[in-house]
Amino acid sequence: MPGAHSQLAGKRVVLAVTGSIAAYKAIGILRLLTQQGACVQVVMTNSATRFVTPLTFEVLSGSLVTCDLFSGRQDMKHLSLTEQADVMLVAPCTANTLAKLALGLADNVLGTMALTLQCPLVICPAMDGEMWSHPTVQAHAKTLQSRGATIVEPENGELASGQWGQGRLATEETILTTVHNVLQPRRDWLGERVLISAGPTREPIDPVRFFSNGSSGKMGYAMAEAAAVRGAEVVLVSGPTHLECPQGVTRVSVVTAHEMLQALTARFDWATTLIMTAAVGDFRAKESHSHKMKKDQWNGEALAVERTPDILLALSALRTNQRMIGFAAETDDLIEHGQTKLQNKQLNMLIVNQVGGEQSAFGNDSNEVIVLTPNSSPCPIQRMPKRELADVLLDHMNNLSGSPRPQPPVSHPIS
Numbered sequence: 067m068p069g070a071h072s073q074l075a076g077k078r079v080v081l082a083v084t085g086s087i088a089a090y091k092a093i094g095i096l097r098l099l100t101q102q103g104a105c106v107q108v109v110m111t112n113s114a115t116r117f118v119t120p121l122t123f124e125v126l127s128g129s130l131v132t133c134d135l136f137s138g139r140q141d142m143k144h145l146s147l148t149e150q151a152d153v154m155l156v157a158p159c160t161a162n163t164l165a166k167l168a169l170g171l172a173d174n175v176l177g178t179m180a181l182t183l184q185c186p187l188v189i190c191p192a193m194d195g196e197m198w199s200h201p202t203v204q205a206h207a208k209t210l211q212s213r214g215a216t217i218v219e220p221e222n223g224e225l226a227s228g229q230w231g232q233g234r235l236a237t238e239e240t241i242l243t244t245v246h247n248v249l250q251p252r253r254d255w256l257g258e259r260v261l262i263s264a265g266p267t268r269e270p271i272d273p274v275r276f277f278s279n280g281s282s283g284k285m286g287y288a289m290a291e292a293a294a295v296r297g298a299e300v301v302l303v304s305g306p307t308h309l310e311c312p313q314g315v316t317r318v319s320v321v322t323a324h325e326m327l328q329a330l331t332a333r334f335d336w337a338t339t340l341i342m343t344a345a346v347g348d349f350r351a352k353e354s355h356s357h358k359m360k361k362d363q364w365n366g367e368a369l370a371v372e373r374t375p376d377i378l379l380a381l382s383a384l385r386t387n388q389r390m391i392g393f394a395a396e397t398d399d400l401i402e403h404g405q406t407k408l409q410n411k412q413l414n415m416l417i418v419n420q421v422g423g424e425q426s427a428f429g430n431d432s433n434e435v436i437v438l439t440p441n442s443s444p445c446p447i448q449r450m451p452k453r454e455l456a457d458v459l460l461d462h463m464n465n466l467s468g469s470p471r472p473q474p475p476v477s478h479p480i481s
C-alpha cells in the first residue's frame with residue numbers, strides 16, 4: 067500500500083459512516099487518511115451514531131461531524147462540503163444507504179450530499195453475506211458502478227453473525243489503495259496493449275457434461291482492471307465465469323481451450339504484453355457426444371481423452387517482442403515446477419500460486435504468490451486481496467529487464 071506520510075496532503079476527503087456493525091472500523095480508516103495528510107470531514111447517518119459516537123470522529127479528525135440536516139446553523143453546510151471535496155468515501159456502507167444512493171434519496175445529510183457531488187464516490191459495503199448477495203443489493207451496487215462510483219467489494223470471512231460469507235468490510239489497506247487510485251491514478255501502463263486470459267476452460271463430454279476446473283477468473287479480472295486503470299488498452303479473453311467485465315476492458319468470451327487459443331492468436335500481434343492467468347484444461351474428451359449420454363449407455367469403460375493445445379507454446383512460436391507472463395497453479399514443489407515452466411515456455415515472468423487446500427488460489431478473494439524471472443531469485447509476495455496483488459504484479463512487470471516499450475498504434479480492430 068502506498069504509505070508515504072504526505073501522499074494525501076491537501077486532499078479533502080468526506081468520510082461518510084453508516085449504521086453497520088463495522089462502523090468502528092471507520093476510525094482506523096480516518097486515522098490512516100489523516101496520517102497521510104488528508105483533511106477529513108466526517109458525516110454520519112443517525113444509525114451510525116448508535117454504533118460509534120460523533121465525538122470520537124470529531125477528536126480524531128479535528129472537525130465537527132455532520133449528522134443531521136436540520137440541526138445547528140442552517141448554513142447549507144452539506145452543499146459546501148461536497149463543493150470542496152476531492153473524494154467522498156462511504157465506509158462502511160449499509161444495504162440501506164446503498165439503496166438510497168442508487169435511488170437518489172435525499173432524506174439525510176449523506177444522501178443530500180451525494181446528489182451534489184462533483185468528485186469521485188467510493189463506496190465500501192459491509193453487511194451480512196445474504197444481504198450482499200441479494201439481487202436488490204447487487205442491482206443497486208451495479209447501478210452505482212455504472213454511474214461511475216467505485217465499489218470496494220466486501221470480503222469473504224467470518225461475519226458479525228458468526229456465519230461465514232462475503233460481507234466483511236474490505237481491509238483498511240484495500241480501501242486506502244482505492245482512494246489513492248481514484249485520486250491519483252497511476253498511468254504508467256499508458257501505451258501498453260495488454261492481452262489477458264482468465265478463468266477456466268470447459269471441454270464438453272456431451273451437451274450437459276464437461277471437463278473443467280475450479281478457477282474463478284478473479285485474478286485475471288483483477289489484472290485486467292488494474293492494467294486498464296493504469297492506462298493500458300486491455301483485451302480480456304475469458305473462459306466461463308460469473309464476473310462483471312471491468313470498466314474500460316474489452317472482453318472476448320470463450321469456452322474451450324481451442325477457442326481460447328484462437329481468440330488469443332488473433333490478437334497476439336496487437337499486444338505488447340500477454341498475461342496468461344487462465345487455468346486452461348489440459349485434457350478433453352476424444353469424442354464429444356452431440357446427445358446427452360444416458361446413464362445406462364455407460365458400462366464403466368474408460369473415457370478416452372487427449373491433450374488440449376498448449377497455448378503458451380503456440381503463442382511463443384508467433385512471438386515478435388511481446389512480454390509473456392504466465393501463471394502456474396501448483397499443489398507442491400512450487401518453485402521447482404515453476405522454474406521448469408519458465409524456461410520451457412521462454413517466459414519473461416512466471417507467477418506461481420498454490421492450489422488445493424484451504425488457502426487455494428482458486429475462488430479465493432486473496433492470494434499469495436511467488437514471482438519467478440529468468441535472472442533473479444524467486445520473490446515471494448505475501449497474501450493480499452487479488453486486486454491489490456494485481457497492482458504489485460504490474461509493478462514487477464515494469465521492472466522486467468528488456469521489457470519491450472509500447473509500439474505505435476495499430477489499425478486493425480481488436481474486439
Ligand SMILES: Cc1cc2nc3c(=O)[nH]c(=O)nc-3n(C[C@H](O)[C@H](O)[C@H](O)COP(=O)(O)O)c2cc1C
Binds near residue numbers: 113114160194
Ligand atoms: C447490531 C446491528 C448491526 C447492523 N449491521 C449492519 C451491517 O453491517 N450492514 C447493514 O447493511 N446493516 C446493518 N444493520 C442494519 C442498519 O443499521 C439499518 O438498516 C439502518 O437503517 C441503516 O441506516 P443507515 O443506512 O442510514 O446508516 C445493523 C443493525 C443492527 C441493529
